[in-house]
Amino acid sequence: MDLSYSAQEKAFQIQIREFLADNLPQDLAARVAARKPLGKQDYETFHALLNSKGWLNGHWPKAFGGQGWNAVEQHIFDEESFAANAPRTIPFGLRMLAPVLMAFGSPEQQSEYLPRILDGTDWWAQGYSEPGAGSDLASLKTRAERDGDDYIINGQKTWTSYAQYANRIFCLVRTNSDGKPQEGISFLLMDLDTDGVEIRPIRTIEGGYEVNEVFFTNARVPAKNLVGTENDGWTIAKYLLLHERTNIAGVGDTMDALSKVKSQAAAITRAGRPLIQNPHFAARLAQIEIDLEAMKITNLRMLSDAQKKGAPGPEASMLKIKGTVIRQAINDLARRALGPAAAPFPSEELEGNLGVAPDGHAHDAAAYFNNRKISIYGGSNEIQRNILAKGLFQP
Amino acid sequence: MNFEMTDDRRMLSDSLTRFLSKQYGIEHRNKVAYAAPFHDPAKWDEMVELGILYALVREDQGGMGGGGFDIACVFEALGQHLCPEPVLANLMALRLLAAAGADLEPVLTGQIHYAVAIGETEAPYDLQDIRCEATAGRLTGRKSVVYGGYDAERFLVAAKHNGALALFDLAARDAEIAGYGMIDGGNAAEVICDNSPATLLLDRAETAFEAALDAGRLALCAEAIGAMDTAFAACVDYLKTRKQFGKPIASFQALQHRMIDLQIEIEQARSITIRAADALDTPAAPRAIAMAKNLIGRAARLVAEETIQLQGGIGVTWEYPGAHYAKRLVMIDHQLGDTDYHLERVIALAS
Numbered sequence: 112m113d114l115s116y117s118a119q120e121k122a123f124q125i126q127i128r129e130f131l132a133d134n135l136p137q138d139l140a141a142r143v144a145a146r147k148p149l150g151k152q153d154y155e156t157f158h159a160l161l162n163s164k165g166w167l168n169g170h171w172p173k174a175f176g177g178q179g180w181n182a183v184e185q186h187i188f189d190e191e192s193f194a195a196n197a198p199r200t201i202p203f204g205l206r207m208l209a210p211v212l213m214a215f216g217s218p219e220q221q222s223e224y225l226p227r228i229l230d231g232t233d234w235w236a237q238g239y240s241e242p243g244a245g246s247d248l249a250s251l252k253t254r255a256e257r258d259g260d261d262y263i264i265n266g267q268k269t270w271t272s273y274a275q276y277a278n279r280i281f282c283l284v285r286t287n288s289d290g291k292p293q294e295g296i297s298f299l300l301m302d303l304d305t306d307g308v309e310i311r312p313i314r315t316i317e318g319g320y321e322v323n324e325v326f327f328t329n330a331r332v333p334a335k336n337l338v339g340t341e342n343d344g345w346t347i348a349k350y351l352l353l354h355e356r357t358n359i360a361g362v363g364d365t366m367d368a369l370s371k372v373k374s375q376a377a378a379i380t381r382a383g384r385p386l387i388q389n390p391h392f393a394a395r396l397a398q399i400e401i402d403l404e405a406m407k408i409t410n411l412r413m414l415s416d417a418q419k420k421g422a423p424g425p426e427a428s429m430l431k432i433k434g435t436v437i438r439q440a441i442n443d444l445a446r447r448a449l450g451p452a453a454a455p456f457p458s459e460e461l462e463g464n465l466g467v468a469p470d471g472h473a474h475d476a477a478a479y480f481n482n483r484k485i486s487i488y489g490g491s492n493e494i495q496r497n498i499l500a501k502g503l504f505q506p
Numbered sequence: 507m508n509f510e511m512t513d514d515r516r517m518l519s520d521s522l523t524r525f526l527s528k529q530y531g532i533e534h535r536n537k538v539a540y541a542a543p544f545h546d547p548a549k550w551d552e553m554v555e556l557g558i559l560y561a562l563v564r565e566d567q568g569g570m571g572g573g574g575f576d577i578a579c580v581f582e583a584l585g586q587h588l589c590p591e592p593v594l595a596n597l598m599a600l601r602l603l604a605a606a607g608a609d610l611e612p613v614l615t616g617q618i619h620y621a622v623a624i625g626e627t628e629a630p631y632d633l634q635d636i637r638c639e640a641t642a643g644r645l646t647g648r649k650s651v652v653y654g655g656y657d658a659e660r661f662l663v664a665a666k667h668n669g670a671l672a673l674f675d676l677a678a679r680d681a682e683i684a685g686y687g688m689i690d691g692g693n694a695a696e697v698i699c700d701n702s703p704a705t706l707l708l709d710r711a712e713t714a715f716e717a718a719l720d721a722g723r724l725a726l727c728a729e730a731i732g733a734m735d736t737a738f739a740a741c742v743d744y745l746k747t748r749k750q751f752g753k754p755i756a757s758f759q760a761l762q763h764r765m766i767d768l769q770i771e772i773e774q775a776r777s778i779t780i781r782a783a784d785a786l787d788t789p790a791a792p793r794a795i796a797m798a799k800n801l802i803g804r805a806a807r808l809v810a811e812e813t814i815q816l817q818g819g820i821g822v823t824w825e826y827p828g829a830h831y832a833k834r835l836v837m838i839d840h841q842l843g844d845t846d847y848h849l850e851r852v853i854a855l856a857s
Binding site: 492 | 540625627628630631632634635650651684686687688689690694696749750751752760761807811814815818819821822823824825829832833836837839840841844846849850
């Protein structure tokens with residue numbers, strides 16, 4: 112048993128740390144640190160920076176121009192990125208569509224789309240959930256009917272993250288309604304500026320805008336945009352789910368968030384002493400730290416296992432559950448630490464001169480409410496429990 | 507033993523509920539609660555004309571109620587409808603003015619709108635930590651997150667005076683008032699005094715402040731009960747209608763059990779609030795109310811988080827009413843002492 116990084120992994124870690132320290136724009140890092148909403152340009156800037164170093168697709172296999180990072184290297188990269196207050200990379204093209212195209216796409220699709228993901232020409236959105244198909248994704252109803260060399264699409268997707276920034280969308284659509292629901296689904300690529308596609312914003316609980324509804328009315332899509340074979344989309348969806356689950360625990364983000372709460376609690380005065388010395392608050396903090404310490408190791412155990420097997424197994428569901436619960440507990444603590452100062456609706460004015468909350472903390476309550484989503488999206492924690500229970504009771 | 511409401515209180519509750527159902531539908535509520543002045547001044551005037559504030563004041567002080575159960579009954583109805591009006595500020599102002607022997611009539615009739623400025627950045631909950639100073643009838647210091655302060659005309663301010671805490675009456679025009687909206691609707695303000703003229707209403711006012719704070723805390727507990735009831739009922743309805751895997755998700759036992767756990771916590775919260783209402787204005791009040799505020803803090807957060815989770819993506823949208831109930835339920839813990847603060851009080855006040 113050896114819990115430390117190898118000399119090679121440590122060198123990799125330092126290389127990333129130094130690059131981000133030297134090259135990440137400071138104003139961007141400051142906004143990430145303050146948990147302010149970011150715009151399209153912010154993500155594009157970071158993507159371009161990583162791409163210049165060949166790290167944007169570090170996790171892609173070398174055959175597709177990546178660095179072939181293994182799960183541990185990917186983990187180190189994430190850890191360093193969060194510690195440096197870098198934005199997250201947008202996963203839809205890089206971590207979702209790209210692996211699908213590599214495994215199921217035609218050579219033409221691979222050479223057309225993969226480079227455009229890297230150079231920022233394409234921003235992909237994910238068209239999975241529908242109003243009637245959330246946890247029960249296989250019941251999706253958006254129809255694709257063949258018409259000559261095209262498909263004609265009718266239906267609605269929802270919870271589509273950043274569709275307002277995207278120019279393309281990959282969708283699960285129904286191409287056959289006979290038999291089991293899973294058997295009539297296909298995986299289709301579309302341009303969002305196609306006639307008959309309409310994007311409507313969904314405002315989130317705290318007032319922000321990151322998700323959308325996408326409506327399709329007789330939208331015409333070339334049949335060559337089908338990935339894999341018709342009616343075999345569910346296989347692709349399951350493959351994608353597996354990839355989505357690497358790094359599902361978000362350890363890097365959570366470690367960083369915990370260290371921020373600590374410094375915040377050291378700077379806040381309550382009853383004449385730093386809040387961090389208040390025994391009740393200190394106990395809450397320590398409890399989370401214990402859970403996180405355990406999860407770090409659970410995560411490494413599963414990463415090391417995934418490295419051997421090629422992909423994470425159903426145990427990844429444990430990480431999704433525990434990871435989101437711990438992350439949310441830290442959001443709760445950050446909000447709690449502010450007392451009444453957490454309550455104002457965050458605005459430029461409040462951050463500018465009123466300073467009700469300490470610098471960089473005006474968004475803490477908003478972040479707490481917004482992050483209630485993490486135990487819901489990507490397969491809710493209830494669905495993760497179903498996956499685990501199936502493994503335990505119906506092997 | 508009798509847990510039934512008196513006829514008077516039932517009538518009060520019914521008429522207030524009728525008014526709120528008609529005037530504060532969730533769409534209207536959200537429209538006014540999140541845009542300046544972050545409430546509806548015209549409807550607030552109507553509510554005052556209906557006599558809502560009289561219910562919060564004892565008969566010998568010119569009111570028609572003023573007991574713990576009167577306060578609970580009013581605020582439970584307000585919580586059910588997520589009413590963003592500054593009733594809490596008025597309740598606490600009336601208590602402080604009564605303690606100072608001042609005339610309550612202008613407040614009861616809505617001629618003067620007061621907000622109560624006690625908490626400070628480094629003294630959000632504890633009176634002992636207050637730094638705002640009064641010298642020769644002038645105040646210096648900053649009061650932070652003063653609820654209802656955005657458009658109040660006058661402020662009742664807690665300030666150090668000759669080494670003890672005193673109650674001052676400050677006109678808004680005599681200080682710098684920086685108002686803003688709240689993440690859960692409604693408004694507050696920073697009240698920044700720099701040698702601002704103010705009138706001393708009551709010297710050695712610690713007891714009066716503690717009593718006003720306790721009445722306010724009871725009100726918040728009752729408001730949370732109302733909000734929890736509505737949020738819970740809406741979630742039950744959602745689970746019965748939302749279908750996945752070919753059946754209503756209410757049919758899944760795992761989800762049923764979680765709703766039952768919530769129901770148990772809500773009933774516990776209701777019970778401790780009844781205990782607190784019964785204790786108001788008696789020597790048992792501080793500890794009973796601290797217990798209530800602690801339990802409410804825990805229960806309200808649980809109800810907020812679980813109703814969001816069980817409603818899935820819909821639960822984290824602005825469009826869904828439950829999201830606004832969840833925000834209010836969580837943020838109640840940031841007013842007049844949070845879970846940990848009141849846990850410490852329960853320990854400290856143990857007899």
